[in-house]
Amino acid sequence: MDTVAIVPAMLPGMSRDPVPSGSTALLTDHYELTMLQAALADGTGDRASVFELFGRRLPSGRRYGVVAGVQRALDAIEAFRFTDEQVDFLRSEQIVDDRTADWLASYRFGGDVRGYPEGEIYFEHSPLLVVEGTFAEAVVLETVLLSIYNHDAAIASAASRMTWAAGERPCIEMGSRRTHEEAAVAAARAAYVAGFASTSNLEARRRYGVPTGGTSAHSFTLLHDTERDAFVSQVESLGAGTTLLVDTYDIAEAVRTGVEVAGPGLGAVRIDSGDLADLAHRVRAQLDDLGAKDTRIIVTSDLDEWAIAGLASAPVDGYGVGTRLVTGSGKPTCGLVYKLVARADDAGTMVPVAKKSADKASVGGRKTAHRRLDASGSATAEVVTLDGSPSDGRDLVVPLVSAGEVVGRESLDASRERHARARAELPIIARQLQPGDPVIPTEHPS
Amino acid sequence: MDTVAIVPAMLPGMSRDPVPSGSTALLTDHYELTMLQAALADGTGDRASVFELFGRRLPSGRRYGVVAGVQRALDAIEAFRFTDEQVDFLRSEQIVDDRTADWLASYRFGGDVRGYPEGEIYFEHSPLLVVEGTFAEAVVLETVLLSIYNHDAAIASAASRMTWAAGERPCIEMGSRRTHEEAAVAAARAAYVAGFASTSNLEARRRYGVPTGGTSAHSFTLLHDTERDAFVSQVESLGAGTTLLVDTYDIAEAVRTGVEVAGPGLGAVRIDSGDLADLAHRVRAQLDDLGAKDTRIIVTSDLDEWAIAGLASAPVDGYGVGTRLVTGSGKPTCGLVYKLVARADDAGTMVPVAKKSADKASVGGRKTAHRRLDASGSATAEVVTLDGSPSDGRDLVVPLVSAGEVVGRESLDASRERHARARAELPIIARQLQPGDPVIPTEHPS
Numbered sequence: 001m002d003t004v005a006i007v008p009a010m011l012p013g014m015s016r017d018p019v020p021s022g023s024t025a026l027l028t029d030h031y032e033l034t035m036l037q038a039a040l041a042d043g044t045g046d047r048a049s050v051f052e053l054f055g056r057r058l059p060s061g062r063r064y065g066v067v068a069g070v071q072r073a074l075d076a077i078e079a080f081r082f083t084d085e086q087v088d089f090l091r092s093e094q095i096v097d098d099r100t101a102d103w104l105a106s107y108r109f110g111g112d113v114r115g116y117p118e119g120e121i122y123f124e125h126s127p128l129l130v131v132e133g134t135f136a137e138a139v140v141l142e143t144v145l146l147s148i149y150n151h152d153a154a155i156a157s158a159a160s161r162m163t164w165a166a167g168e169r170p171c172i173e174m175g176s177r178r179t180h181e182e183a184a185v186a187a188a189r190a191a192y193v194a195g196f197a198s199t200s201n202l203e204a205r206r207r208y209g210v211p212t213g214g215t216s217a218h219s220f221t222l223l224h225d226t227e228r229d230a231f232v233s234q235v236e237s238l239g240a241g242t243t244l245l246v247d248t249y250d251i252a253e254a255v256r257t258g259v260e261v262a263g264p265g266l267g268a269v270r271i272d273s274g275d276l277a278d279l280a281h282r283v284r285a286q287l288d289d290l291g292a293k294d295t296r297i298i299v300t301s302d303l304d305e306w307a308i309a310g311l312a313s314a315p316v317d318g319y320g321v322g323t324r325l326v327t328g329s330g331k332p333t334c335g336l337v338y339k340l341v342a343r344a345d346d347a348g349t350m351v352p353v354a355k356k357s358a359d360k361a362s363v364g365g366r367k368t369a370h371r372r373l374d375a376s377g378s379a380t381a382e383v384v385t386l387d388g389s390p391s392d393g394r395d396l397v398v399p400l401v402s403a404g405e406v407v408g409r410e411s412l413d414a415s416r417e418r419h420a421r422a423r424a425e426l427p428i429i430a431r432q433l434q435p436g437d438p439v440i441p442t443e444h445p446s
Numbered sequence: 447m448d449t450v451a452i453v454p455a456m457l458p459g460m461s462r463d464p465v466p467s468g469s470t471a472l473l474t475d476h477y478e479l480t481m482l483q484a485a486l487a488d489g490t491g492d493r494a495s496v497f498e499l500f501g502r503r504l505p506s507g508r509r510y511g512v513v514a515g516v517q518r519a520l521d522a523i524e525a526f527r528f529t530d531e532q533v534d535f536l537r538s539e540q541i542v543d544d545r546t547a548d549w550l551a552s553y554r555f556g557g558d559v560r561g562y563p564e565g566e567i568y569f570e571h572s573p574l575l576v577v578e579g580t581f582a583e584a585v586v587l588e589t590v591l592l593s594i595y596n597h598d599a600a601i602a603s604a605a606s607r608m609t610w611a612a613g614e615r616p617c618i619e620m621g622s623r624r625t626h627e628e629a630a631v632a633a634a635r636a637a638y639v640a641g642f643a644s645t646s647n648l649e650a651r652r653r654y655g656v657p658t659g660g661t662s663a664h665s666f667t668l669l670h671d672t673e674r675d676a677f678v679s680q681v682e683s684l685g686a687g688t689t690l691l692v693d694t695y696d697i698a699e700a701v702r703t704g705v706e707v708a709g710p711g712l713g714a715v716r717i718d719s720g721d722l723a724d725l726a727h728r729v730r731a732q733l734d735d736l737g738a739k740d741t742r743i744i745v746t747s748d749l750d751e752w753a754i755a756g757l758a759s760a761p762v763d764g765y766g767v768g769t770r771l772v773t774g775s776g777k778p779t780c781g782l783v784y785k786l787v788a789r790a791d792d793a794g795t796m797v798p799v800a801k802k803s804a805d806k807a808s809v810g811g812r813k814t815a816h817r818r819l820d821a822s823g824s825a826t827a828e829v830v831t832l833d834g835s836p837s838d839g840r841d842l843v844v845p846l847v848s849a850g851e852v853v854g855r856e857s858l859d860a861s862r863e864r865h866a867r868a869r870a871e872l873p874i875i876a877r878q879l880q881p882g883d884p885v886i887p888t889e890h891p892s
Contacts, residue, residue, distance in 0.1 A: 020467035020628070021649075027627040029620065029646040031660030038662070038683035044669050051665070076627070089652050097683075135669050142663075143646075146623035147630055174475065177592035178779045180629035181473040181522070182466070184593055200475040200589075203467075206535050214477030216484070217588075219497070219786035222799040223490050223581050237484035237543075248801045273803035327778040333624040333769055340665035353668040355694045357719035 016207050018075035020182065025082045025107075027144045030095065036136055037100040045136035048350065050342040050366045053115070053129035053145060055122075059157070059331035061435025064426060066160045066419060067128055068190040069152030070118035074406045076144045077109055109137050113401035114368075117408065119193050119419030120396060121426065122153075123382040125444045127367040127397065128336065130387075135343060142338045150333045151183060155190040158329035160423060161305040162321055163195030164431050170197035170318045171308070172213065174300065175326030187326045193415045196325075197318075208412055218272075221248040231261040241267035243298055246283070247274065255283055259290045268296035268317065276301060277314040284315035304329050305433055342366050363445055369396045371425070371440075379425045384444035462653050464521035466628065471528045471553075475589045476541065482582055483546040491582035494796065496788040496812045499561070499575035499591060501568075505603070505777035507881025510872060512606045512865060513574060514636040515598030516564035520852045522590045523555050555583050559847035560814075563854065565639050565865030566842060567872065568599075569828040571890045573813040573843065574782065576833075581789060588784045596779045597629060601636040604775035606869060607751040608767055609641030610877050616643035616764045617754070618659065620746065621772030633772045639861045642771075643764075654858055664718075667694040677707040687713035689744055692729070693720065701729055705736045714742035714763065722747060723760040730761035750775050751879050788812050809891055815842045817871070817886075825871045830890035 021027075039045035058065050082090075082104045091101040111133020116122055128149065131138045163171050173191040176184035176199075188196075188204035198211040205212040216234055224230035231244055231254075240262040246254035246269045259266055269287070271279050276299045287295045299311065300320030308319050324330075339362045342352045352364030365386045372381040372393035383393060400408030423430075430439040467473075485491035504511050528536075528550045537547040557579020562568055574595065577584045609617050619637040622630035622645075634642075634650035644657040651658040662680055670676035677690055677700075686708040692700035692715045705712055715733070717725050722745045733741045745757065746766030754765050770776075785808045788798045798810025811832045818827040818839035829839060846854030869876075876885040 017467070021463070022466075024627070026649040026652055027622070027630065028648050029622055029660055030648055030651075030658045031646060031662055033648070034660055034684055035662045035666045038679045039666065039669060041683050042670075042675075042679040044679070047669060049669065086652070090648075093651070095648070095658070135665075139665060142665075143623050144627050147625060147627035150624050151626040151629070176473070176475055177589050177784075178596050178781075179593060180597040180626060180632055181470065181590050181593035182628035183597070183626035184473065186626055200477065202474050202476055202479070202536075202541070203472040205476075205539070206472055206532070212476045212541070214475055214480055216477055216481045217585075218801045218803070219581075219585060219588075220481045220485065222786045222801060223485060223493060223495065223789055225791065229488075233484045233488040233490070237487050238480055247803045250802075273806045275804075323779055323781070332773045332778045335624075335769070338623075340668045343669055345671065355664045355668060356696075357664070357693045358721075360719045 018072065018207060019079040022079065023081055023083055023086065024076040024079045024144050026086055027147065028140060029143045032140045032142055033090065033096050033100065036140060037096050039135055040100055040103060045134060047135050048344040048348070049133065049135040049138050049340060051131040051138050051142070051338055052127050052341045052367060053131070053149060053336055053338045054125055054127050055334055055336045056360070057124050057335070058438055059334060062157065062331065063430045063432070063436055063439040065122045065153060065334065066156035066194050067116045067118060067120045067122050067153060068156035068193050069148040069186070070115065070400070071409070071412070071415070072152060072186065073145055073148045074400060074408060076148060077113070077141065077401060078406060080107070080109060080141060080144065082107055103136070107137070107140070108404060109133065109141065109401070110404040111137055111401070112403065114397050115400050116396055117398050117410070117418060118415035119417070119422065121422045123438050123440060124442045125384050126382055126442070127369055127384060130366060130397070146336060146338050149336050152186055152190040153334045153336065154328035154332055155187045155326065156194040157334070158305070158325060158331065159191040159194035159196055160419065161329065161433065162308055162325065164423065165305045165309040165433065166319055167312070169316065171195070172197060172298070172318060172320045173199040173201070173325055174320045175322035176201045178323040179326035184326065189412065191325055192412060194419055195416070210412070215243045216245055218245060218248045221245065227254055228257050228261065231258055235262045240265045243268040243270050245270045245272065247272050251279060251283065252286060255286050256290070259287070259292050259295070264291040264295070266292055266295045268298050270298045270300060270320070272300045276316070277311055280311070280314040280316050309433060365445065367445070370394055371396055373425065377425060378427055379440050381440050382442040384442060386445055464518065464653060465525040468525065469527055469529055469532065470522040470525045470590050472532055473590045473593065474586060478586045478588055479536065479542050479546065482586060483542050485581055486546055486549060491580060493581050494790040494794070495579065495581040495584050495786060497577040497584050497588070497784055498573050498787045498813060499577070499595060499782055499784045500571055500573050501780055501782045502806070503570050503781070504884055505780060508603065508777065509876045509878070509882055509885040511568045511599060511780065512602035512640050513562045513564060513566045513568050513599060514602035514639050515594040515632070516561065516846070517855070517861070518598060518632065519591055519594045520846060520854060522594060523559070523587065523847060524852060526553070526555060526587060526590065528553055549582070553583070553586070554850060555579065555587065555847070556850035557583055557847070558849065560843050561846050562842055563844050563856070563864060564861035565863070565868065567868045569884050569886060570888045571830050572828055572888070573815055573830060576812060576843070592782060592784050595782050598632055598636040599780045599782065600774035600778055601633045601772065602640040603780070604751070604771060604777065605637040605640035605642055606865065607775065607879065608754055608771065610869065611751045611755040611879065612765055613758070615762065617641070618643060618744070618764060618766045619645040619647070619771055620766045621768035622647045624769040625772035630772065635858065637771055638858060640865055641862070656858070661689045662691055664691060664694045667691065673700055674703050674707065677704055681708045686711045689714040689716050691716045691718065693718050697725060697729065698732060701732050702736070705733070705738045705741070710737040710741070712738055712741045714744050716744045716746060716766070718746045722762070723757055726757070726760040726762050755879060811891065813891070816840055817842055819871065823871060824873055825886050827886050828888040830888060832891055
């Protein structure tokens with residue numbers, strides 16, 4: 001876990017092959033295209049429309065949420081083009097009629113998108129995205145935008161709790177094997193936005209420039225005739241600064257062997273099982289006795305924010321987090337929705353619209369938001385207003401797409417820094433891990 | 447939700463573009479390659495090795511698990527090739543040395559894989575995959591194989607509980623928006639294996655031939671000046687057999703309008719909010735009064751297996767399931783691991799190996815498995831044995847890859863049928879939703 005190479009920050013917009021499938025157009029629910037077909041047929045598809053992406057509430061017990069996936073969403077909008085093969089598929093399978101197929105063949109989003117930038121904190125009813133265009137061009141983006149936001153924000157929201165609990169100690173993302181192989185790449189990226197130091201996922205480094213690290217698994221020790229043979233091989237290949245995994249057989253013996261093999265300059269040892277706090281104390285004492293005072297102790301084994309907090313007083317130098325990170329630490333999705341909030345009438349006048357469904361009512365009108373801060377700079381309220389209302393705080397909504405052109409590119413490090421700043425504004429009670437209400441209230445039109 | 451087109455089953459091995467990124471090689475943890483580098487340097491990389499993919503236990507409370515992702519894993523093995531650009535990346539970022547980079551450039555898996563076929567049921571310690579080859583060629587597959595199995599089996603295991611609870615009524619997968627956009631495609635596929643009738647996800651249809659359906663969302667109603675306008679438009683575009691969404695404003699009024707517009711041949715109505723059982727009874731009575739006796743009622747709104755079971759006595763004709771399906775209904779990952787269980791020594795003799803870590807001990811040796819059945823054909827035990835032991839039941843392990851060539855291709859419908867057959871073998875208590883122990887015990891070497 002030691003060879004964390006710091007990769008130069010990718011330039012804004014310079015992610016490599018951000019959309020592995022080339023086109024995002026079919027990462028879409030069937031009903032988006034049937035609605036489209038009917039709206040193109042009756043003429044309402046051309047009505048100017050405003051969609052809003054937001055959550056009615058935070059996942060239960062969470063004090064705040066973290067916006068993530070913004071740059072991936074911009075990638076997805078740019079790649080939302082229907083290839084000839086995709087159009088032929090939709091036509092030949094009679095998913096859409098010819099008129100709709102022709103329309104899709106020349107689709108590109110030409111509207112505007114504003115929203116919260118990546119890494120920002122969000123609360124109930126925060127308008128994370130405001131998408132404006134014709135109904136036809138805006139409705140078809142619903143599924144893929146929600147997929148990206150619901151996943152990435154869930155991971156970042158969990159990651160933020162973990163890195164806050166870890167304080168100055170680094171958190172290392174290593175959950176790729178416990179989630180879908182492409183979700184793993186996005187999870188590594190989202191975790192980095194929320195303060196993780198590095199990931200195990202190589203594609204996240206290639207695609208997004210997230211630093212990676214890793215040394216060895218138990219299989220490497222078992223492959224060799226003795227643990228010593230394995231350690232000798234690893235140190236010869238990776239240097240004495242490497243991290244040796246010491247719990248394949250007997251930990252105390254492995255630590256002794258490791259320092260013998262690598263010398264007191266051994267980089268780190270990793271403990272992946274057992275009572276981590278107790279073991280960390282024992283291993284620390286043993287390492288100090290052996291003169292390896294600078295050898296770090298990395299712990300891994302189903303860690304989450306509570307386990308990290310519980311190890312605060314143990315002599316641990318870094319946390320490897322897997323399963324609980326990639327599954328959102330009990331909240332694997334955010335419940336964000338994408339709702340039509342305004343559309344033109346026949347005269348071209350914009351009309352706020354809202355559904356009245358039980359427990360799922362929405363609030364009409366195009367919105368914006370700001371965060372109200374007290375004199376000390378601490379957040380006191382999330383204020384969602386109808387667009388055009390005066391702001392009495394830090395404005396939260398920025399331009400992301402203008403007339404179809406992406407204008408909201410930024411580097412991953414800029415998002416990461418924004419998250420650190422925005423989190424520092426929260427009342428300190430937000431750091432508590434116990435379930436509770438959102439740490440600040442949301443004022444919104446109703 | 448009505449226009450479920452039945453797509454002809456794809457021929458075995460004929461998925462379209464199954465690996466969106468072309469190569470799966472970097473969907474890999476950094477440490478696989480550092481281990482590889484050290485093992486190539488010291489010669490142990492050539493040791494014949496056996497890895498086993500299994501779970502030490504089922505997710506807590508689950509009575510059985512469902513194997514899924516097998517065909518995707520075969521796709522991933524075939525696509526596990528390092529492109530020139532990927533090799534250059536690994537070399538230039540000094541993630542691996544030149545010897546390792548050269549080795550990766552010519553990598554292709556040349557070993558054997560056996561395992562449980564897709565749709566099969568599994569239990570604790572079931573050897574889902576047995577991967578044999580050199581250590582070097584087998585270790586690098588770990589991350590992507592685990593990603594696929596841990597995700598797809600989690601979804602299929604949840605889906606199986608839902609379809610069993612639903613009985614003859616169809617379950618419709620519509621969770622794409624609540625999970626990562628590529629995980630959504632895999633989730634739709636896994637749900638179909640476990641008995642779902644269809645999905646909303648268009649890419650799952652294009653890539654894997656999963657049937658899709660969908661009609662309209664609340665935004666379509668809100669787009670129009672009146673609900674009647676929306677219904678007229680939808681019926682004109684999609685026919686009277688369509689499904690009208692009736693809870694945007696007032697349900698009883700929407701049902702009346704819908705039958706007026708479409709006639710008593712209206713295909714279905716969808717209810718997406720409120721007390722679904724109560725509403726289903728009211729709407730059924732209203733539809734019958736209006737002469738629309740064959741109009742079906744589809745319910746959607748955070749359904750899971752418990753909600754489905756709770757609606758068993760309500761006049762419901764189909765269940766749309768979203769969030770709870772794609773998040774594994776509380777168990778978003780399976781905890782499957784990939785462990786070295788045997789490897790050659792210097793003399794070429796295979797040696798069973800196992801780690802002794804607290805709570806994570808593994809069992810050495812190459813294994814196989816069968817399911818013991820009683821005289822009535824009901825399963826009584828999962829029997830894991832060292833390979834070569836006699837079987838007294840239904841053999842569970844089949845060849846999947848032979849000397850690097852995939853030999854285990856089958857159609858998605860074959861997997862789906864296998865799941866139905868295997869589930870029917872379980873003691874009926876397995877259908878109960880309450881948490882419990884695995885429904886049959888696993889006998890395994892220790």
